[in-house]
Amino acid sequence: MNHTPTGSTGAAIISPNNVLANAMLRAVDMVRPRLQATHPDRVAFCVGTQINGAPHLGTSLVQTAAFLLAKATKRTFNVDAVVRFGALDNAPYDIRLDPETHHAYQQTYYHALGREGVRELMGKYYRTLFDSLADATGVDYEVETYTTQQHDPVFRHEFLATLGRLEQIRWPLAPSHGQVHLRLPCPECGWAEKRAERTKLIRVGSGGADFTAVCTDHGPYEVAVTADSGAYLDLATLYRNLVKERMAMRDPVTMSVMIKGGDWAYGCQLVDEAFALLPGLVPPPRVFTPMVLTDTGAKLSKSLIRDGKVPPPPGTRDWMLDITTWPGDVDSFVDAMVWLVGRMLADPKHFYRSYTTQELDRIMTARPQSSTGVRAREMNLYRRYFDLVAAGRKTIEVRVQYPNLRNLAAGDHIRFVCGRDDVLTRVKRVARYTSFEEMLDAEGAANVNPDSPREQQMANIRRIYGPEKEALGVLAIEIELLQPATA
Ligand SMILES: [Zn+2]
Numbered sequence: 001m002n003h004t005p006t007g008s009t010g011a012a013i014i015s016p017n018n019v020l021a022n023a024m025l026r027a028v029d030m031v032r033p034r035l036q037a038t039h040p041d042r043v044a045f046c047v048g049t050q051i052n053g054a055p056h057l058g059t060s061l062v063q064t065a066a067f068l069l070a071k072a073t074k075r076t077f078n079v080d081a082v083v084r085f086g087a088l089d090n091a092p093y094d095i096r097l098d099p100e101t102h103h104a105y106q107q108t109y110y111h112a113l114g115r116e117g118v119r120e121l122m123g124k125y126y127r128t129l130f131d132s133l134a135d136a137t138g139v140d141y142e143v144e145t146y147t148t149q150q151h152d153p154v155f156r157h158e159f160l161a162t163l164g165r166l167e168q169i170r171w172p173l174a175p176s177h178g179q180v181h182l183r184l185p186c187p188e189c190g191w192a193e194k195r196a197e198r199t200k201l202i203r204v205g206s207g208g209a210d211f212t213a214v215c216t217d218h219g220p221y222e223v224a225v226t227a228d229s230g231a232y233l234d235l236a237t238l239y240r241n242l243v244k245e246r247m248a249m250r251d252p253v254t255m256s257v258m259i260k261g262g263d264w265a266y267g268c269q270l271v272d273e274a275f276a277l278l279p280g281l282v283p284p285p286r287v288f289t290p291m292v293l294t295d296t297g298a299k300l301s302k303s304l305i306r307d308g309k310v311p312p313p314p315g316t317r318d319w320m321l322d323i324t325t326w327p328g329d330v331d332s333f334v335d336a337m338v339w340l341v342g343r344m345l346a347d348p349k350h351f352y353r354s355y356t357t358q359e360l361d362r363i364m365t366a367r368p369q370s371s372t373g374v375r376a377r378e379m380n381l382y383r384r385y386f387d388l389v390a391a392g393r394k395t396i397e398v399r400v401q402y403p404n405l406r407n408l409a410a411g412d413h414i415r416f417v418c419g420r421d422d423v424l425t426r427v428k429r430v431a432r433y434t435s436f437e438e439m440l441d442a443e444g445a446a447n448v449n450p451d452s453p454r455e456q457q458m459a460n461i462r463r464i465y466g467p468e469k470e471a472l473g474v475l476a477i478e479i480e481l482l483q484p485a486t487a
Contacts, residue, residue: 011366013343013350021348027287028072028345031257034285035077040255043079044142045070046248047259048086051109051121051145052093055129056302057320057360058261058292063133064337065289066259068345070139074380075417083141084256085130086244089118090146090234095194098216104194105216106183108234110147111190118145125324132334134404138378138417141404149244150234153227158247159235160225163204165278172273173238181236184223186215192234238267242274249281256284262291262354263299290344291354292320300357315358331375339367376413376424386418388449389425392481396447398439400465401432401473414479425479433474436461443476 015021024030031043047066049059063085070081093112095104110118122143130141149155162169170178182199183192193199193213203210208226215221223231235243248256260268265288275283292300294313302321304310312321319326319333326333340363344350355363379397381389388394397414399405412427433439436458445454452460 011343011363011368013347013363015347015349015353017349018352020352024348026072026076027348027351028069028076029348030287031069031073031255031285032077034255034257035079038255040253041080042254043070043073043077043081044084044248044254044256045073045081045259046084046086046256048088049126050088050091051118051125052091053125054322054324055125056292056300056322058300060129060323060333060337061292061341062259062261062289063129064334064341065287065345067133067137067139067141068338068341069257069259069287071137071378072345074139075419081139083130083133083139085126085141085143086149087118087122087126087143087145090150092194101197103197105191106194107191108185110145111185111232115147118147128330129323129334131404131407132330133338135377135407136331136334136338136375138380138404140402146240147232150232151230154250155243155247156225156227156229156233158250159233159243160204160209160227162243162246162278163201163209166201166204168277169242169274172270172277173236173242175270180239182211182239183234183236184211184213184225185232185234186213186218186221187223187231188218188221189215190232191215191217238270238274241268241271245271245284246275246278246281248284258284258286260286260288262288264288288352290351292360293354293356295356295358313357315356315361317357317361320357320360335375336364336367340364376415377408378415378417378422381416381418383418385449386416386421386423388451389416389479389481390421390423393450394448395478395480396443397477397479398436398448398461399475399477400469401475405475408475408477413482414477424482426482427477428480429478431476431478433476436465436470436474439474439476447478448476 035043045066047063049055049063066083070083073079073081089110090108092106093109094107097104113121134141170180173180179196181194181196183194183196184199185192199211199213201209201211208224208229211223211225213221213223225231225233245258268286272283275281294300294310300313300320305312305321323333343363385394389397408427408430410427410429414425414427416423416425431442433442440448440454440457445457449457
């Protein structure tokens, strides 16, 4: 007699209703209000990750959700969408205590490893993963390290603008004592006071601010922060998010959507309070992704398990704690994650909730194995082009060479998508050109679009791709139809 509880059979997810899910039909509807209000040219799904060793399932879940939400946004709202990956290379690499005061000092990954070291770490853990996610979803991504971001005059200006209200915002940013963790590393050794106990703001003016701080080895020092100075500005989590989100809200072209792990729902309350104390801006839309929980209801913590403080909870697999131990290649891991998060996103009730490791293990174990074995890239098409492809009349698709297309080759599969319709094709040939003119000369305008004269095609292409896009290089992708369109 099998006493499987209801809903535990197959890969089905059963979720109760909740306040948020009750208010919407699709998980992606979270971005609709702001899209309606601002009509941006582009939406950037921003996801930040600490660069400190092998990622775990929670990290992959947030990242996969960012790509899938971008894809859903393109389809649902017909607007360009990308993923913007913030690599937090200011994560602590090492911490030590001042022998006299016992204040904690920390060194960031950037200060310990340098720009090249951080780049290597990124390459090791994230590049292939993101390339694979970009292929699987047809969504492009950008990467920016925190170090690069804090160096940007716009970011530094935004930070300086908060200092006029520091007396007010320091309470929501540090509600227990009002001491914001503003870390200005020692110019000689790069170490900084973790909790900024002896870091003082001594002067703030229109163009900049002067601080003093104390280094264990090098004594007191002064740091001038201006929009253009090179002084490293390491802001603790809440403050960094406040500045980053305010900066994002000033962009008139790209609407930022913050994708954050579920535990951020608590933290953002404080960011919002600080936001409200500063003039003129409202916080960006945020999407909180499902948390991975242990059987006790706590967030799955890799370090607690590693340090032997808690046993691995039921259903925990090695790959959940370290995705590099996944039994298969990166593409197969990404396919599994895209499937899992796709199931969650299929219903707001499944997405705006948390999952235990045991439940995730059950769902993943029961997941159907890929029926076709075909891994197809997705590409969106306007209706007029989609219909030509689906009818087999358009055999050359034209793109500019975005990073995620650099490996495109004969034999690959492309699924063209328009609204709810899609059609599967196989790549017969990929030719690369330096300009659209050159491409049309070589490929023949009639193969690109049998219904449109060359001059008109040229005009249409130029409307879609500006000169800076053309400069990336032009791809002519010859395709053959594998399967008629699903209507
Ligand atoms: Zn020092």
